[in-house]
Amino acid sequence: MYLHPNGSKYIVNPTDGTLVRYNESSGYLSRYCLQGEYCDRSFYNAFSNRLVYGIDAAGLATWVDADTGKIVWGATLSEQSIKRIPPHVLDSKKIVREILNPPQNTIVTIIYEAGNLPQENYFVPESTRAILLMNNKIIWKNEDTMAHTVTSDTGYSNPYSGKFDSGLIEKGQTYQYTFVDLGEYPYHCQIHPFMKGKVKIVPNFA
8 A cells, every 4th residue: 555645545456566546444444544533643654655565464464565575564474475466566666666766857947927928938848848767757947026836737646746736836936746657748827827838748768
């Protein structure tokens, strides 16, 4: 189970190693809640910001860190069950780490007086092309004198970076977002809807 800082829960799909959002509120997994009188925060503290893989070993639940292969929670006598983690789960996590930490960043500038019409471009470049595993972390820098936002047109989010929505970016501040999926991601400024931009994430053929 992966616990995002926003409280969302994800589990590993044992078929292909992808992350699936977990919405079940009943059963013992409900003990991983983040607030409330009967919540066991020790589970959250142990699993926070990790991806763990659950193994049922002789009726005892063991949770293994999918990145390191070490037991995070459960019966210490069931270490042999670690071998039952599908290899593609471990492999997929290695790829995810590489996606989240590309060697380069891509910079987009919110230009001076972007909030004043007319302008040829408000975000420079207006259409940003980035390569997965190379420069898919995008950083917006606000060089205007007023605040702006970078807000997805479609409500895009991913389990790692959360919602594609900056909130207010004040003068001189930056906002960064790491895309983990291929595709096109149009966005706008909520304060100035005429300000539009687009990010396109393409495969790395290297």
